[in-house]
Amino acid sequence: MIVLPGELIDERKGRKLGKGVYEENGKVFAKVLGLPRVGDNELSVIPLSGAYLPNVGDRIVGVVLTVEISGWLIDINSPYKAFLPLAEAVDEFVDTSRVDLSRYFDTGDVIFGRISKVTKSKNVQVSMRDMVSRKLYGGVLIKVSPTKIPRIIGKGGSMIQMIKQNTRCDIYVGQNGVIWIRGDNKSRAIEAILLVEKESHTSGLTEKIERMLSG
Amino acid sequence: MSRLQEKYALELLENGKRIDGRKFEEFRKITVEKGVVQKAEGSALVNVGMTKVVAGVKLEIGEPFSDAPGEGVLIVNCEFSPIASPDFEAGPPGEDAVELARVVDRALRESKCIQLDKLAISPEKVFMIFIDLYVLNHHGNLLDASALAATAALTNTRIPKVEDGEIIRGEFTGSLPVVFKPVVVSVCKIGNRFLIDPILEEESVIESRLAVGIRDDNKICALQKQGSGTFKFEDVERMIDIAVAKSRELRSFLA
Amino acid sequence: MKKEVKLFVNGRRVDSRLPEQLRPIDMKVGVVSRADGSAEVRFGNTVAMASAYGPRELYPRFLQEEEAGILRVRYNMVPFSVDERKSPGPDRRSMEISKVMRLAIEPAIFLEDFPKATVDVFVDILQADGSTRVTGINAASLALASAGVPMRDLVSACSVGKIESTLVVDLNGVEDNNSESDMAVAMMAGRGEITLLQMDGELDKEEVMKLLSFARENCRKIYELQKQVLKEYREGE
Numbered sequence: 001m002i003v004l005p006g007e008l009i010d011e012r013k014g015r016k017l018g019k020g021v022y023e024e025n026g027k028v029f030a031k032v033l034g035l036p037r038v039g040d041n042e043l044s045v046i047p048l049s050g051a052y053l054p055n056v057g058d059r060i061v062g063v064v065l066t067v068e069i070s071g072w073l074i075d076i077n078s079p080y081k082a083f084l085p086l087a088e089a090v091d092e093f094v095d096t097s098r099v100d101l102s103r104y105f106d107t108g109d110v111i112f113g114r115i116s117k118v119t120k121s122k123n124v125q126v127s128m129r130d131m132v133s134r135k136l137y138g139g140v141l142i143k144v145s146p147t148k149i150p151r152i153i154g155k156g157g158s159m160i161q162m163i164k165q166n167t168r169c170d171i172y173v174g175q176n177g178v179i180w181i182r183g184d185n186k187s188r189a190i191e192a193i194l195l196v197e198k199e200s201h202t203s204g205l206t207e208k209i210e211r212m213l214s215g
Numbered sequence: 216m217s218r219l220q221e222k223y224a225l226e227l228l229e230n231g232k233r234i235d236g237r238k239f240e241e242f243r244k245i246t247v248e249k250g251v252v253q254k255a256e257g258s259a260l261v262n263v264g265m266t267k268v269v270a271g272v273k274l275e276i277g278e279p280f281s282d283a284p285g286e287g288v289l290i291v292n293c294e295f296s297p298i299a300s301p302d303f304e305a306g307p308p309g310e311d312a313v314e315l316a317r318v319v320d321r322a323l324r325e326s327k328c329i330q331l332d333k334l335a336i337s338p339e340k341v342f343m344i345f346i347d348l349y350v351l352n353h354h355g356n357l358l359d360a361s362a363l364a365a366t367a368a369l370t371n372t373r374i375p376k377v378e379d380g381e382i383i384r385g386e387f388t389g390s391l392p393v394v395f396k397p398v399v400v401s402v403c404k405i406g407n408r409f410l411i412d413p414i415l416e417e418e419s420v421i422e423s424r425l426a427v428g429i430r431d432d433n434k435i436c437a438l439q440k441q442g443s444g445t446f447k448f449e450d451v452e453r454m455i456d457i458a459v460a461k462s463r464e465l466r467s468f469l470a
Numbered sequence: 471m472k473k474e475v476k477l478f479v480n481g482r483r484v485d486s487r488l489p490e491q492l493r494p495i496d497m498k499v500g501v502v503s504r505a506d507g508s509a510e511v512r513f514g515n516t517v518a519m520a521s522a523y524g525p526r527e528l529y530p531r532f533l534q535e536e537e538a539g540i541l542r543v544r545y546n547m548v549p550f551s552v553d554e555r556k557s558p559g560p561d562r563r564s565m566e567i568s569k570v571m572r573l574a575i576e577p578a579i580f581l582e583d584f585p586k587a588t589v590d591v592f593v594d595i596l597q598a599d600g601s602t603r604v605t606g607i608n609a610a611s612l613a614l615a616s617a618g619v620p621m622r623d624l625v626s627a628c629s630v631g632k633i634e635s636t637l638v639v640d641l642n643g644v645e646d647n648n649s650e651s652d653m654a655v656a657m658m659a660g661r662g663e664i665t666l667l668q669m670d671g672e673l674d675k676e677e678v679m680k681l682l683s684f685a686r687e688n689c690r691k692i693y694e695l696q697k698q699v700l701k702e703y704r705e706g707e
Binding site for chain 3: 282308309310311313314316317321324325326327425430433434435436437438439440441442443444445446447448450451452455456459
Binding site: 147 | 506507524525526527528536537578580583584585586587588615616617618619620621622623624658660661697700701
């Protein structure tokens with residue numbers, strides 16, 4: 001099931017190339033160690049491990065690193081830092097000559113946002129201009145391998161919903177591998193999340209987590 | 216600015232031309248001057264186009280290596296002097312200078328060009344041959360130029376007189392026993408073509424190179440792949456053929 | 471000049487191997503939990519451990535390349551890896567080997583996927599009994615693949631040489647010091663591209679090509695072993 005860098009996935013046959021693959025002479029090869037996805041429209045490989053490299057549209061949990069003149073520099077758990085411009089974070093008009101931006105977000109604050117731009121040389125921009133983005137107060141952060149996030153979220157969000165409901169915690173999952181949890185039962189929730197990360201490749205995981213949470 | 220020059224060099228190469236109008240298998244103008252440094256026991260100054268390297272040989276007395284008793288010791292060092300290029304910094308040799316020295320060392324050592332067993336003074340004392348390579352102007356192809364300078368300097372080296380275990384500088388007992396004249400020819404790959412003697416602007420756009428150390432009887436004494444590209448199996452044979460063919464020409468400057 | 475050592479007795483080498491025999495090979499992935507990817511590779515008594523970190527932020531900034539990331543490789547011999555204690559720290563040999571190892575692996579990495587960032591590989595030789603750089607390259611390759619660094623292919627390496635007119639593969643320490651010629655080769659075996667080639671000795675061209683051919687065969691064998699180890703590797707096991 002697992003493919004290795006350099007392994008042949010399939011002939012391209014006009015399909016789109018997703019993540020984790022490269023093409024040479026009409027043949028598509030894996031770029032990373034992972035699980036191949038051969039579809040009618042797209043060829044890709046889901047990596048088993050790897051650093052978080054941001055993509056437009058990703059939902060991320062980030063930490064404010066510095067307050068700049070017209071925005072904030074955000075740690076998104078990546079080799080690349082992201083920038084949150086003032087206009088993408090705050091609705092009202094702000095007179096930057098009078099107001100210190102730390103009033104809105106200060107160093108150490110946690111935010112849930114969306115990657116809005118990634119340039120070729122990996123300058124990354126974050127936006128919070130949507131209903132779901134917000135500042136996250138209190139709670140704790142844990143880091144997991146970004147490649148395991150899909151499993152932690154589950155099909156249609158089933159896994160993370162189960163954990164949230166069972167532990168009655170507020171949880172925000174970033175595709176960048178950072179997860180924010182708040183609630184009395186947060187250690188239970190964290191245990192469950194880490195177990196999913198560890199055993200993401202096994203079957204019967206949903207039942208196992210269910211049992212663990214109700215036990 | 217240098218990026219643009221490199222782009223131009225690349226464009227030309229892809230069209231079978233070179234920035235200085237040379238053919239792909241043509242050396243720049245080469246000159247070898249021996250005995251240029253008064254205090255060295257042997258020396259040579261080599262110019263390959265505008266690349267300039269001086270080699271100085273100093274003999275000292277020391278102990279042989281434990282696994283080679285009764286044999287002289289050969290030590291090659293190379294310095295990329297900051298006077299030679301805005302890219303060279305003062306300080307101990309970096310990885311490029313170290314690699315160059317070690318490849319030249321291997322070409323000399325493996326070719327057995329010096330009869331090291333004729334350099335014993337007494338059971339515990341031998342001659343130590345220090346070859347110091349100094350790059351004075353970097354305009355590409357430092358390795359081939361340095362190897363040529365090293366071999367030329369060795370053929371110019373005289374053995375100093377030894378009295379009571381001490382060297383008497385300025386008095387000599389004969390020449391260093393040099394039986395072969397190894398040279399190094401670097402062959403560079405770009406696309407499907409091969410070229411020799413890369414000039415500075417070409418060096419950064421070349422994909423990969425093979426340095427070939429060759430002796431007078433065409434035996435290959437050293438190989439070193441350089442550059443971050445790759446070769447196919449067949450490329451290696453082709454590059455060695457070119458190197459051997461050009462080695463005669465290079466060696467002719469040592470006459 | 472070398473000491474007189476009998477390298478062949480009854481067609482067998484000093485460690486009883488046949489000329490075309492590799493030493494017993496052991497490869498493990500995921501041996502350093504703190505690294506993004508890691509591996510330990512043994513060829514007989516030569517043991518190399520490699521850790522890969524990245525892609526990660528690159529400092530100082532002047533090292534950053536706008537268009538592509540960089541690869542940094544450090545080869546290091548641990549003081550107790552050899553007979554006579556080796557002083558810690560880089561020496562000229564380690565510097566050269568670090569450079570050739572980097573250039574052996576770099577062609578396999580998609581540097582353009584992580585501009586301005588770096589992938590750092592550290593290779594430590596814990597036990598040295600010949601062919602340390604190729605063992606290190608095999609370990610580095612496994613570490614990089616398990617770290618999820620984007621690669622065109624794995625890099626596989628081996629040493630070959632000529633001893634008493636016989637071609638041998640995988641030289642141990644004694645053979646390394648006493649061979650007439652030795653050659654280190656690394657390649658992306660799936661693509662047939664050579665990324666490392668170093669040779670010392672006195673060979674004519676035909677002999678060089680024969681040795682290279684022999685090396686290619688063995689790199690392919692090692693490639694199969696590396697693939698197997700990675701396929702069986704799972705985190706948390």
